[in-house]
Amino acid sequence: MKGAVFIALQEMIMEEFDLDLWHQLLDAAGSDGVYTATLNYDDQAILDLVAALCTRLELSREDALRHFGRYLFGFLHRGYPVFADSKPDFFDFIASIDGVIHMEVMKLDDQARPPKIEVHPHPAGGIQLFYSSERNLCHLAEGLLQGAADHFGIAIEIEQVCCRLQGADRCEFRINQA
Amino acid sequence: MSSLDSYKRELEIQRQARRVAEAQLEDKSRELYQKNQALEAALLQLKEQQELLIAKEKQASIGQLSAGLAHEINNPNAFVQSNLESLHKYVFQLTDAMQVLLSKIEDSDPRFVNQFKHNHDLDFLLQDASDLIQESVQGSQRIQRIVQGLRYFSQTDQRDGRQFDINSCIHSTVELISHEPELQVRINKQLSVLKDCEGNPTLMSLAIGNLLKNAAQSHPRSGEISIRSEQVGQEIRITVSDDGDGIPLDQQPKIFEPFYTTRQPAHGLGLTISQAIVRQHDGRIECSSQPGQGTDICIRLPTAP
Numbered sequence: 001m002k003g004a005v006f007i008a009l010q011e012m013i014m015e016e017f018d019l020d021l022w023h024q025l026l027d028a029a030g031s032d033g034v035y036t037a038t039l040n041y042d043d044q045a046i047l048d049l050v051a052a053l054c055t056r057l058e059l060s061r062e063d064a065l066r067h068f069g070r071y072l073f074g075f076l077h078r079g080y081p082v083f084a085d086s087k088p089d090f091f092d093f094i095a096s097i098d099g100v101i102h103m104e105v106m107k108l109d110d111q112a113r114p115p116k117i118e119v120h121p122h123p124a125g126g127i128q129l130f131y132s133s134e135r136n137l138c139h140l141a142e143g144l145l146q147g148a149a150d151h152f153g154i155a156i157e158i159e160q161v162c163c164r165l166q167g168a169d170r171c172e173f174r175i176n177q178a
Numbered sequence: 179m180s181s182l183d184s185y186k187r188e189l190e191i192q193r194q195a196r197r198v199a200e201a202q203l204e205d206k207s208r209e210l211y212q213k214n215q216a217l218e219a220a221l222l223q224l225k226e227q228q229e230l231l232i233a234k235e236k237q238a239s240i241g242q243l244s245a246g247l248a249h250e251i252n253n254p255n256a257f258v259q260s261n262l263e264s265l266h267k268y269v270f271q272l273t274d275a276m277q278v279l280l281s282k283i284e285d286s287d288p289r290f291v292n293q294f295k296h297n298h299d300l301d302f303l304l305q306d307a308s309d310l311i312q313e314s315v316q317g318s319q320r321i322q323r324i325v326q327g328l329r330y331f332s333q334t335d336q337r338d339g340r341q342f343d344i345n346s347c348i349h350s351t352v353e354l355i356s357h358e359p360e361l362q363v364r365i366n367k368q369l370s371v372l373k374d375c376e377g378n379p380t381l382m383s384l385a386i387g388n389l390l391k392n393a394a395q396s397h398p399r400s401g402e403i404s405i406r407s408e409q410v411g412q413e414i415r416i417t418v419s420d421d422g423d424g425i426p427l428d429q430q431p432k433i434f435e436p437f438y439t440t441r442q443p444a445h446g447l448g449l450t451i452s453q454a455i456v457r458q459h460d461g462r463i464e465c466s467s468q469p470g471q472g473t474d475i476c477i478r479l480p481t482a483p
Contacts, residue, residue, distance in 0.1 A: 019184045033191045036199040 001043045001135070002112070006035040008075040009049060009068060021056065028052035037079075040111055043135050062139045069143015070150065077151060090152040091127060094145070094175070095119045115141065116170075126176035136164050138171040145175065154178075226462075234457060240436070248325045255325070259318040266311045273304050324447065341374040341482045344382065344414055345407055351383045351390065352405065361394040366404040372414050376482035377459040385455040388448035389418040389475050396422025396473060414479045421472035430467055452477075 010033075013022040026033045029048035035041065054064050077084050083101050087093035102114040115133030122128045131141050142158055149156040155178035162168035284291040295301060352365050375382070386405070393403040403420045425433060432438045434453045439446030449463075456463045461479035 019188055020181065023184055023187060032194070034194040034198060036195055036202060039198070039202060 001041055001046050002037065002109075003035040003039045003041055004037040004076070004079070005046060005072065006041060006049070007037055008072045009046065010035075011075060012068060012071040013053070024056065025049050025052040028055070038109070040109070065137060065139035066143040066146070069140040069145075070147040071143075072140070073144045073147025073151065077147075084148070084151055090149055090154055090156070090177075093148060093152065094127065094129065117141075122174055126174060129173040129175060130170050131173065132164070132170040138163055138165070138173075141171075142173065145173070230457070230460070230462070251321065252325050255318055255321045259315065259322065262311055262315045262318060266308065266315065269304070269307050269311060273308075276300075276304075339376060340378065341376050342379040342382075344372055344375050344416060344479070345369045347379050347383045347386060348405055348407060348416070351387045354383075355387055355390050355394075358391075361391065362401075363394045363398055364402040365390065365394075366402055368404060368406040370406075370408045372407055372409050373412075373481040375414055375459070375479050381455045382459065385452040385477065386416065386418070388452040389477070392448055393418050393420035393422070393473065393475070396420045396424075398422040398472070409481075412481050414481060416477040416479075417474055418476075419472065419474045424469040424471050424473055425465070425467040426469050430465060433465055434463070449475075 010022055013025065023033075026049070029045065029052045031045055031049065050061065050064050050068065053059065054061055057064075059067075083096070083104075084093055087096060097119075098117040102117070105112050105114050113134070115131055115135070115137075118130040118132075120128045120130075129145075131138050138160065142160065145156070145158055157176050157178050159174045161172040161174055163171050280291050280295070348367065348369060352367060355361055356365065390403065390405065396403075398420045400421050403418065403422075406415075406417045406419070408415050408417075429438075434449050436450045437446040438450075453463045456477050456479065459479055461477060464476045464478070465473065466476070467473035
């Protein structure tokens, strides 16, 4: 996992709570807290921090990841605004995640393992989004989608049809504009 | 509310993170520098390859033109030369016949013969006709040599793929050139151990010989020219140097052009032929000259794979 994600988590904790809580999470997760944006860190470290956050605030893992994902979109957009700014709307932006954003990530870091995102129009309206990742962070992805919708100023409804954590080959979301 | 201790701890974390980031930046900068160096080297190599390709295309075009010209010139020149030689013989025979005839008449009327010779400027005509024909034959022979020179451009790849030692070419060429009476210079050889080169040793000897002749005709002050061979990585370099006239700066770009010469009656194809042969061997030929101080011509050839 990229260091930028750890830094975003720290920023969120410090904005919404305080530095003490962040240090408590580091202690609970056994981390020294030294993260730089472009280095890769063990995936388990972010899960341990989220688990510590859930314990402290009595949140479910799913809710914590959704909340963080929503925050993470704004954090990443501040650092790399071109990806969202170059798209006219939410749906165009979502369609460009795999072919543009993840491709750019891979250009800069061939060790990166971004999730596979597949987007199709749904016959009943809206879009169908398939998420595959060995990290199984579909709830974080859901939060990121909400963050993107916030950015484009629309309200969306996300329904997770199936999940890898429950035995599916990949996670599937149906997304409609509310 | 965060305590002072928390801020101190965070400060230490951030300092460590900064050190990690700086180390990463340094690594990336070094990596970037090395990649940039590699890119620049690749770009240079590409440019060289591009120049070589353009040169080969030019040579192919010159080759086609040369082949056509050589054919068109050779045939009429052959019969002109043959006719001139016959004509020369006929003039001798006519002169002899006239001498016989005039000597017969001279016995009975010497005054008439003298008057006849004088009125028709006969002695001058006979002598001048012979000289004119002789000059024409020489001119025709020169045309023949130029056309022979053009043959080296009309065959774009005359290599036979044989591996050979350039030093052997140098030895045999120097030996051959040394017997040419008009080349009154010593040739100093400085030869290093070389890897083999692939191609045609006869052609390469011709290319080297042209460089040596050119250097010998540059009026070297020391009365000596030198030829040096060296192995530089995978490249063989043969440098012919003289301390003669040198080449004026504005003339240097033209020296490999066909028919460029500053010395008459040279046909101006020697260096052009050398360049064509070197290019056929995937090599390059470069000139470095200081007017009044001398010239270095360097052949750079790849070693055999």
